[in-house]
Amino acid sequence: xxxxxxxxxxxxxxxxxxxxxxxxxxxxxxxxxxxxxxxxxxxxxxxxxxxxxxxxxxxxxxxxxxxxxxxxxxxxxxxxxxxxxxxxxxxxxxxxxxxxxxxxxxxxxxxxxxxxxxxxxxxxxxxxxxx
Numbered sequence: 001x002x003x004x005x006x007x008x009x010x011x012x013x014x015x016x017x018x019x020x021x022x023x024x025x026x027x028x029x030x031x032x033x034x035x036x037x038x039x040x041x042x043x044x045x046x047x048x049x050x051x052x053x054x055x056x057x058x059x060x061x062x063x064x065x066x067x068x069x070x071x072x073x074x075x076x077x078x079x080x081x082x083x084x085x086x087x088x089x090x091x092x093x094x095x096x097x098x099x100x101x102x103x104x105x106x107x108x109x110x111x112x113x114x115x116x117x118x119x120x121x122x123x124x125x126x127x128x129x130x131x
Contacts, residue, residue, distance in 0.1 A: 061098070062086050 062068065063083055072079040 061101075 063086075068079050068082040068086065071077075072082045075082070
């Protein structure tokens, strides 16, 4: 079973905004839209929030992975330039790369398991005195 890494992004000060109780009441009193309109609006906000959160998480894993440094060395550009260019990459491409990265982690885990089994088999042969 593959171990998953979950990276949590720290919320920015914009994300920490909470409505005052009076603001919540005003919003609920002024809502005259139908239930389907409210549902669509809530879904749109949820999707936007998820994309923003994914973007923060995605940027964090990229910056913390050391890939920016490796790419800057290979491409003879600054690490900050690589990071600023990464921010401009489309969400679709970032998801594609994140999926490839996830598959790589699974493969690394599989290889580590095979190595452990090999070491165990060698140990068994050595400890049994067989030649």
